[in-house]
Amino acid sequence: MNRTPRRTGGRTLLETAPDQLVWALYGRESFDVTGDAEQVTAQLSDMREYVTGIGGRIGREFPENNVxxxxxxxxxxxxxxxxYRVVRPDWDAMMTELRKGTYNSLCLPNIDRGMRDPRDLEDLIDLVEYYGVHVVGMTGNIDLTTDTGISAARHDVNQRNQESRNIARRMQGGNRRAAMKGRxxxxxxxxxxxxxxxxxANKREAKHIRREIPRLLAGVRPATIAIEWNERGIPTVTGRGQWRAMTIVQIFTNPRLCGWKTYxxxxxxDADGNPVEGVWEPIITEDEHLALVEAIRPSKPARKNRGRGHVMKYLLSPFIRCGKCNARMYGGVQYYxxxxxxxxVAYRCPAKGWGGCAGVTRLAAPIDAYVTELVLQEQSRIRLQRRKELPPWDREDELRDVTQQIQESTDAYKAKRISGSRYFALIEDLETDERQLKAEKRRHEAKRQTRATEIPDLRAEWNRPNFTLEQKHAAIAKSITAVIIHPAPHQGAKFAPDQITPIWNEDDE
Structure with a gap:
């Protein structure tokens, strides 16, 4: 077979010798309910008989089921x-082998089985024009050697592509209608x-979820939950692989937990702006869901000294500042x-080249003990004040009105009662108001839930093994914003309380 095709007069000239044909057979089925590949098997069987009548030998078959x-x-x-591309591993592998010359002929059931993406067709046309590959189909008329045949193939693929788009649109509409019914x-x-x-609900897994809610609200990082679940051997849904921090985030921020439907x-x-409820059993309350979302994915950035971000090894690492230059200090082993x-361990001010002055180094243990006692006393005082439960969010009616205005404006635009220029200008402002109100509601509900799940006695919990460093960071952050460590009055001086300045948190929480 001639491997150098010649293009002349709108035609690619291929000199085919039947005994030299080495066939690649490709069969495909988009959706196989049973998974037994019956359709693909039948396609390949028919193609074997078809190419035998043409001549040559079969090099390899490429079945691609459920793709x-x-x-x-x-x-x-x-x-x-x-x-964004159509990814078909077996099709791509076959095209690579055809370009390499491993096979010189390709048989498809028809052009519809081969491709519905115009990009794939152009690749196939290149195989014919530049690599001399002989392409045939059992049904239909695939002739990629002539301009007329190429034009017909492009028209056919574009038509099939439009059919797939129509089907996808109808399925998407049906899925959304089913979702609106909570299915x-x-x-x-x-x-x-x-x-x-x-x-x-799966009782065992639901128990794992409920147990971690107060810990996440108290400041435990999702990565810590993932590590603990792996160590405890809690299986994933598939029973394979390891828990990851992002998986924990997805589980605990999923509205499905409280029964809300997403699409x-x-x-x-619904029409009144209320979340659509699913047909499944909820595991947590709506307030708990809002609090978890705010704790794990806050609507406004948390202060850096709240202990979020990378893992810190020492108790006051998120809070300590140098009393000479105000740089952030760091902890490290001083000696053994x-x-x-x-x-x-000692707390040090970084060197001048690292943003500090290197002028303050103090042992961590006495400072940790003193600040811990300050925090425990402060939290005990707050606990004894019998803090009242926060009232419900007082802007619910305002949010409902904005949601209703959005729906009414959209209905008016669809009915052509208002112009597009007026609608899009109005809807942008309304959606901004809606986002701000929803974020404020989440923050309020998070505060309510935090009060409901607060540790009743911080002093009793502090030294328990399961009270993590992250929870201690979060507890300290409720009382203290920063701890300024001043230089020692002289070398070898023992710690005294007047050598540090705690900056108390002025937030209501």
Whole structure:
């Protein structure tokens, strides 16, 4: 077979010798309910008989079951940006082998089975024009050697692409209508916390979820929960792999936990602006969900000294400041105790090249003990004040009015009672107000829930093994914003309370 095709008069000239044909056979089915690949198997069987009548030998068969030729996914492009492409591993592997010359002929059931993305068709046209690959289809008329045949193939693929878009649009509309009724949809795996029917709660997993709620609200990081669950051998939904921090975040911020229905990451609301409730059993309350979202994904940035971010090893690391230059200090081992061999930690001001003055170094233990006692006394005083439960959020009616205005404006635009210029200018302001009100509501509900789940006796909890360093950081942050450490009055001077200045938190929480 001639491997150098010649293009002349709008035609690619291929000199095919039947005995030299080495076939690649490709069969595909988009959706196989049973998973037995019956359709793909039948396609390949028919193609074997078809190419035998033409001549040559079969090099390899490429079955691709349950793979769409239309649906696109996000992929990284050579320039480092992201684009959307149809990804079919077996099709791509076959095209690579055809370009390498491993096979010189391709048989498809028809052009519809081969592709529904114009990009794939252009790649196939290049195979014919530049690599001399002989392409045939069992049904239809695939002739990529002539301009007329190429034009017909492009028209056919574009038509199939439009059909797939219409089907996808109808399915999306149907899925959204089902979601508005609170039904379950999508996903090969059940959500963590529910049984296989996705309706009843899995008692064991629900217990794990409920146990971690007060800890997350008290400041424990999702990464810590993931580490602990792995150590305790709590299985994932699939029973494979390890727990990750992002998985924990997704579980505990999922509106499904409180019974709310989402569609494409959006909480669905009814005509009155209330969240649509799913048909499954909720595991937590709505207030708990709002509090978790605010604690894990706050609507406004938390202060850096709240202990969020990377893991810190020492008690006052998020809070300590140098009394000479006001730089953030850091903790580290100063030396090891001669008798016990235990590390002795000190708080240091960084060197001048690292943003500090290197003028203050103090042992951490007495400062930790003093600040801990200050915090425990402060929290005990607050506890004895019998703090009243926060009242419900008082702007609920305002949020409901804004939501109703958005719906009424949208209805008026659809009915062509207002112009697009007026509608989009109005809706932008209304949606901004809605976002701000919802964020304020989440913060308020988070405060209510935090008060409801506060540790009753911080002093009793402080030294318990399961009271993590992150929880201590969060407890300190409720009372203290910063701790300024002043230089020692002379070398070897013992710690005295007047050598540090605590900056008390003025927030109501």
């Amino acid at each position: 769409s030729a239309f649906r696109r996914v996000q992929v990284m492009l050579p320039d480092g940006t992201y684009g 379950n949809h999508g996903g090969a795996n059940r959500p963590f916390g529910w049984r296989k029917d996705r309706t009843g 494409q990451d959006e909480i669905l609301t 105790h001669k008798k016990t061999g235990d590390p002795v």
